[in-house]
Amino acid sequence: MLVKVFGSAVYGVEATTITVEVNVASGIGYHLVGLPDNAVKESSYRITAALQNNKFKLPGKKIIINMAPADLRKEGSAYDLTFAIGILAASGQIKAENISEYLIMGELSLDGSLQPIRGSLPIAIQAKKEGFKGFILPEQNAREAAIVSGLDVYGVNNITQVIDFFDRDLDLEKTVINTRETFFKSLDNLEHDFADVKGQESIKRCMEIAAAGGHNIILIGPPGAGKTMLAKRLPTILPPMTLQEALETTKIHSVAGRIRDNIGLMAQRPFRSPHHTISDVALVGGGAYPQPGEISLSHNGVLFLDELPEFKRGVLEVMRQPLEDREVTISRAKFTVTYRSSFMLVASMNPSPGGYFNDPGSPVTSSPYEMQRYLSKISGPLLDRIDIHIEVTPVPFEKLSEERKGESSIKIRERVTRAREIQTKRFEALEHINYNAQMGPRQILEFCKLDDASKNLLKTAMERLNLSARAYDRILKVSRSIADLEGSEGVKGDHISEAIQYRSLDREGWLA
Template identity: 45%
Template sequence: MLSRVQTVGLDGIQAVSVEVEVDFSAGLPTLGIVGLPEGAVREAKDRVRAALNNSGYHLPAKRIIINLAPAHLPKGGSSYDLPMAIGLLGAMGKLPGECLSGCLFFGELSLDGRLRGVPGVLPAALFARKNGFPRMVVAAENGSEAALTPDLSVFTPPTLGDLVKHLLGETVLAPLAATDWLGWKEEAQGEIPDLAEIKGQEYAKRALEIAAAGGHNMLMTGPPGSGKTFLARALAGILPEMSLEEALEVTAIHSVAGRLSPSRPFVATRPFRSPHHTASKISLVGGGGHPHPGEVSLAHKGVLFLDEIPEFSRTVLEVLREPLESGEAHISRTSYSARFPADFQLLAACNPCPCGHLGNGLRPCRCAPAQVIGYQSRLSGPLLDRIDLHVDVPPVPTDVLVELPSGEASAQVRDRVLRARGLQYGRNGMGIRNAALNGKALQSHADVTGSARQLLLDAGRKLGFSARAHSRLLRVARTIADLAGTADIGMEHMGEAIQLRVGSGTWGGVAQ
C-alpha cells in the first residue's frame, strides 16, 4: 500500500515542498530511505521505528521504501521524522489518506514517541499558508513560532499517539491561538540604550543620525572608554521599526539558524549582531557542510557591529566585501549552494593604534611608528572604500562627565530619521534607502547645486577619491539634504559629507 505525506525541506531560508512516499512490498524485511538523505535523515529510520514501537505500532515484516521527493534536493536535519512516521502509519492502514490531506507535518521524534522541536519552523509555516495548507503539526516548543503565521491552524500534540488520535477524530486537539508578537515588540524596545544617556560626543551622534537616515556604513575611531560601543548600541534605537513582513523575514533567518528562544520566538526589533574578533569566515558569512546563515545574515535588516575591527583576521574581513555590495551571502559547496539575505548596516569601532592613545592630548601614545603602521594596515583599502562615514570619537572631557546628560533622546532623533526615510521612499521607491542607490537612480536623484558640485570636484582632485567613494559621497550628501528637508544638495551638505568621509585620515580616509 502506498501512502503520501506532505512536509518541507529548506533551501537557504526558503521552504520547498517535499513529499514523503512510503511503500510496502514483498521481500526481505528492510527499511530504506531514498531521495538524497543526509546523515540525520538516514539515522531517522531507527528513531522512527523505536517511536512507533513505543507508541504501540509495529512495522510489518516487509520490504519498506521511504522516498523523499524531489530526489535532486539534499535532505538534511531531523524534521523528516514525523512525516515519515505518519507515512508509515498510513501505509499500514492505521491512518486513512483523507485525514492526512491538507496538513503539513514537521518535527523530530524521540524514541518514546514525543515530538521535539526543530529549526526552520517559521519558513515551513509560511510555506504552508502560501500553498494552501490549512493545518500544520509541530512540536509544542515550536508552536508559538508557527502560530506567528496568520490563517494557519497549528496543532502541537505531545506524542505520536496523541497525534494519531487527533487525526482519527478520537481526541480532537484545539489549534493554538495566534501569537501576540506585539507584546514581545514592546518588551524588546526597552532593551535598547537611549542617546540621551550618552554624555558629549555630539559629532558622533550626528553621524549616527545620518547613518540611520540613509542606511550608511560607519567606522568610529577613538581611544578606549570614549563611548564607541555605547554609541553603536544606541543606533538600533533611532532606526525605523521593522514592518511585519521584514520581521517575519528576519525571524525566518534566525529560525533556520536555530537562534530563536522557545519563550519568545520572534525578532521584534532590528537585529544587532556583535561577533567576537576571533570569529571565522564561516561564522561571519555562513557555510558548513549543509550551509547555514552567518552573522551577516543574522544581521539582515539590522546592524552588524564589529568592535575592535583591526583585531579580526584580514581574510575574515575581506569576505564582507561581496555582502556589503550585493546584500546577499552566496555559499557554494561541491554538491550544494545557498543564498542567504544579508542586507545589513556595517558599524565598526577601533582604536587609532595598539595602545589606543594616538592623537589623544591627555595621554601619550606608547607605540613605535612601525607598530602604528602595522596596526593601521590591517584594514584593506577596498574594505575601507565601502565604509561611508569615518568618525572620530575623542575622549569625553571630565567637566562633561560630571554633569547630567543633556542631549536629545533617541525618540526625537528617530522622528527626523523617519521624515528623511519618508522622503527617500517617496523619491527612490518603497524600501530603497539612499545607501542602495546606484547608477542612473543615483544621478537622477542627486540634485547637486553648482557650488556643491565644484566643492566635490575640488575635494576629489585634492584627496584622490575613487569612483566608488565619489558615488558614496553623493549618497551621504543626499541623506544630509533629506534630513534638512531640501530637494537640492547644497554646498553645506556636500561639505559635511566630505568631512565625514575623510575623518582624521587615521585609516587612510583621505586616499579613498
Template identity: 70%
Template structure:
C-alpha cells in the same frame, strides 16, 4: 499499502515540500531512498523505540520509503514524525486520508516526545502556498509557525497526540497568534537609550546621519571613549521594522534555530556583534550544511565589528561584495544558495595598538610607522565602502558628571524617520532602493545633483585628500542624507562640507 505523508526541506531561506511515500508490503526488508543523510537514516531506530514506548509496534513487514524529489538532499532529524506517521498509515494503524492533508515535521525522542526543529517559518509559508489544511509540529515551534495566517497550526508534545488526532480519537487546539497586535506591541520595547550616553554630540550627529541614510560607519577612538556603547544604541534610532521586514528577518533566524518558544515574530532590528576570531564561512554563510552567516543574521539591522583591525584580513575582504550587492550567493559544485544581506555596517577601532594616538591627555607609545601599519590592516577598498569615518575623543569629567538629560533615542528616531520618509518618496519608482546609501551612480545624477559652489568645494577636497572615485560617491550620498535631515531639496555647500568632515581616515597625515 502505499501511502503518502508530507514534510519539507529548507534551502537557503525558502522551503520545498517533500513527499514521503511509504509502501508496507509482504517481506522483511527496510529500505530508505530519496537522498537522505545519516541523520534521516538513523530515524529508523528512533521511530522503533518511540512506537514501542507509546504502545505501538513497527510493522514486521517490508517497508520501502521514498522521499521525493529525490535530487534534493534531506538533512536532519525533523523527518522523524512524518516518517513514523507514514509507516503507521501504511500499516493501517493511522487513517492515511487524514494525514495527507497536513505537513508534518518533528524530531522524535526515544519515549515518543517531540524535540523542536529549525526552519519552521519558511515551511509554514510553503504549506500555505501549496494549499495544505494545516501544519503539525512540536509545541515549542508552534507560535513561530502560527504567524502565517490561513493555516491551521497544531503544536503537539508527543506522537500519541498525532496518532489519536488522525484517528479521530481526540482533537487538537490550533495555535493562534494575532500577528499584527503582537508585532506592534513589541515594536518599541528597548532597555537601552541614547540618553544614557553623556557628551559625544558630534559622534551622535554622525550616527544620526548614518541611520537616516543607511550608511556604513567606522568609529576611531581610544579605549573607553564609548564606541561600543554608542554602537549598541544604533538600532534604537533606526526606523522600526515594517511587518514585511520582520517576516523576512524572522525567516532567516528561523533557519538557524534562533527563535525561542515564546517568540512568534522578531520585532526589533537585529544587532549582531561577532568576535574578531570569526571565520570567513561563519561571517558570510555556507559550510557543509549551508547556513546563513552573521551578515545575513544582521539583515535589516546592524552588524557591529568591534576592533576591526583584529579581524583576519580574509574575513574582512569577503564582505566587500555583500556590502555593494546587499546579498550573498553561496556557490558550490552541486548547489547555489542566495541569502539576503542588507545590513548597516558599524565598525570601531583603536587608532593604534596602544590605543592612544591623537589622545588629548595621554601619549602614544607606539614606534614610528606602527600607526600606519595598524591602519593598513584594513584594505583601502573596504574603507572606501564605509561612508562615514568619525574620530571619537574621551568624554571629559564635566560631561560625565552633569545631571542634565541627554537627547533620547525617540527624539533622534523621529528625525531619522522623517528623513527616511523623504527617501521613500524619492525612490518610490526605483526597485530595490529604499535609502540614499543604496543609490547607484546613475541614480545619484538624478537625485543628488550639486551646485557649482559645492562642486568646487568637493574638487578641492578630492585633490587635497587624494580621495578615490568611490569616496566621491560616498560624500555626495552622505550630503544628500544631511540635506534630507535639514529638509532641503538641494544639496548645499554646508552639507558637502559636513560630509567631507566625515572622511577622517582619508585626511593626509592622519596616521603620521
C-alpha cells in the same frame, strides 16, 4: 499497505514539500531511500524507542520509506514524526483517512516528546501555497508558523497527541496569533536606548546621519570611549521594520534555527556582532549544506565588526561584493541558494596596536609609523564602501557624572524616519535604490547638485585636507542625508562642511 505522509525540506529560505511514501509488507528490514543524510538515517532508532515508550511498536515486517523527490538531498532530524506517523498508519495501528491533508514535522526524543525544528516559517508558507489544511509541528515552533494566516497550525509536545488526533479524533489546540497586532505592539520595545549614553553628542549626530542615509560607518577611538555602546544602539534609531521586512528577516533566522522559543515575528532589527576569529564561511554563509552567515542574519539590521583590523584580511574581502549587491549567492554542483544581506556595516577600531592615541599621557603609546601600519590592515576597496569615518574620544568625568538623560532613541528615530520617507519618494522610480548610500554616479549627479559656493568649499577642503578622490562621492552622499534630515531640497554649503568632518581616514597626516 502504502501510506503517503507529507513533510518539507528547506533550501536557502524557500521550502520544498517532500512526499514520504511508507510501505509495510511481508518480509523483514527497514529501508530508507531518497537521498537521506546521516541524521535522517538515524531516525529509525529514535522512532523505535519513542513508539515503544508510548505503547506502540515498530512492525516486524519489511518497511520501505521513500522520500520524493528522490534526487534532492534530505537533511536533519525533523522527519522523525513524519516517519513515525506514516509507519503507524501503514501498519494499521492508527487510522489514516485524512492524514494527507496535513504537513507533519518534528524531531522525536526517545520518550516520544518533540524537539524544535528549523525553518518552520518558510515550511508553513509553502504548505499554505500547496493547499494543506494544517501543519503539525513542535509547540516551540508553533507561534513562528502561525504567522501564516489561512493555515491551521497545531503545536504538540508528544507523539501521543498526534496519534490521538488521527486515531481517536481528539482535537488539538490551534495556535492563533494576530500577526499585525503582535508586530506593531513590539516595535517600540527597545532593549537599548541612546538616552543611556552620556556625552558623545557629536557621535550621536553622526550615527543619526548614518541611519538616515543607510551609510556604513567606522568608529575610531581608544578603549573605553564608548564605541561598542554606541554601535549597539544604532538599530534602535533605524526606521521601524515593515511587515515585509520582518517576514524576510524571520525567514532567515528560522532557517538558521535562531528564533527563540515561542517568538513569532521578529519586530526589532537584528544586531549581529561576530568575533574577530570568525571564518569567511561563517561570515557570508555556506558549508556542505549551505546555511546563512552573519551578513544574512544581519539582513535589515546592523552588522557590527569590533576591532576591524583584527579580522583576517580574507574574511573582510569576501564582504565586498555582498556590500554592493545586498545579497549573497552560494553555488553547489546541484543547486544554488541566494540569501538576502542588506545590512548597515558598523565597524570600530583602535587607532593603534596599543589602543591609544599618540598621547604622552596615555598608558601605551605608538609611533605614527606603527599606527599607519596597523591601519593598513584594512584594504582600500573595503574602506571605499564605508561612507563615514569618525573619531570617538573618551567622555570627560563631568559628562559621565551628569544625571540628565540624553535624547531618546524614539525621538531620534522619528527624524530618521522622516528623512527615509523623503528618500523613498525620491527613488521610487529606481528599482534597486532605496536610500542615499545606494546612489551611483548618475543619481549623485542628479540629486546632489551644488551651487558655485558649495563647489568651491568642497574643492578647497579636498586640497587643504588632502582628501582622496574616493572621498568626493562619499561626501556628496552624506551631505544629501544631512540635507534630508533638515528637510532641505538642495545640498548647501553647511551640509558639505559637516560631511567633510566625517572622512577622518582619508586625510593625509591624520596620525601625525
